Amino acid sequence: MNIFLQFYKxxxxxxxxxxxxxxxxxxxxxxxFFLTLLSALPTVFYSGSAIINGLNAIDETIDSNLPDFEIAEGQLHTEEEVPVTLNKNNFTIIIDSTGAVDPSVLSESGNTIALLKNEVYILAEGQEQTYPYTLLTSGTLTKNDLSDFLASAESLMPIIIPLIAIVIYIFAAGIRFIEISLLALAGLFIKKALAKKLEYRHLWRMSAYSITLPAIFFTIMTALQTAVQNGAIINWFVSLIILLLSIKEVPSHSSK
Incomplete structure (x- = not known):
């Protein structure tokens, strides 16, 4: 049975x-890896869009509208005593060196780029990205430096976006393998309760396929930019139910 038919089944x-x-x-x-690729596609798409749109929005306003600032030793410094908010191309741009803006509040807003006290926050198409300044630079970064950097970054987007996609994919794959391993551990208790002669290696394989339905459901929700309340609980519950039903299909006398 090929991988696509396995996915369907x-x-x-x-x-x-x-x-x-x-x-x-x-x-x-x-x-x-195949399932991870499918589930990561919406995140990769929206993350790439967020970065491109964010760069364009900042680039168009940085010279004329943004106040002078400096990022040094991992912190943003300006002469502004209150946060500065600008609107450009359906993006809200916030400059806040005071620490008054809480990133958790920004998650409820629309497309947003915020240079906060210790990090840069990007929210675009429902996808949130946060990067500490220490990750972006180990020295000093000024407004003019940022303008030059953006000009270079825009030309490197065909390289940067695929690299970000690879990082997202590797991270997502790691999470999948951990999820499957934990689900297989839970399967040990289920198979014992059902008196099925299964080993952990069998349960790991079954767990890898049991997560398909919730994985695709949450992929669709991400693509539609629809939040699911208690998503982690739903994910584990559905995966466990499918694994339980699968274990029940195994003959009690067989472990192979």
């Missing part, structure tokens, strides 16, 4: 998921 068939315990670990790992 994993969306609704615990019986097929139970059968996948027989396959080699290499094919299961390949499936996890």
């Amino acid at each position: 994993s969306l609704f068939s615990p019986k097929d998921i139970a059968l996948f315990r027989h396959q080699g670990i290499g094919k299961t790992i390949l499936y996890v």
Whole structure:
């Protein structure tokens, strides 16, 4: 059975998921990378859009509208005693060296770029990104330096965006493998309660396919920019239910 048919079957068939315990670990790992690729696509797209739109918005306002500032030793310094807020191209740009602006409040706003006291915050198309200044520079960065940097960064976008996509993908894959491993551990208790002769390696393979339905659901929600309340709980609950149903499909006398 090819990987695409496995993906289709994993969306609704615990019986097929139970059968996948027989396959080699290499094919299961390949499936996890495939599922991770699908689920990471919306995040990659919106993150790339956020960075490009954010650079464009700042570049158009930095010379004429932004107050003079300096980033030194990981902190933003300006002569402004209150936060400065500007609106440009459907983006809200905030300069705040006072520490008065709370990033958690910004998550409820529209497209936003905020140079805060210790970090830069970007919210675009529902995707949040936060970068401490220490990650961006180890020295001093002024308004003019930022203008020059943006000019260079815009020309490097065809390189930067793929690199960001790779980082997001690797991080997402790591989270998937941890999730599957924990789910398989829970499966040990389930198989014991159901008196099924399964080993951890079998449960790991089954867990890799059991997460398909919730993974695709949350991928669609991310693509639609729709927040899901208690998403982590729903994700684990659905995955456990599918794993439970899959374990029940395994004959009690068989471990292979």
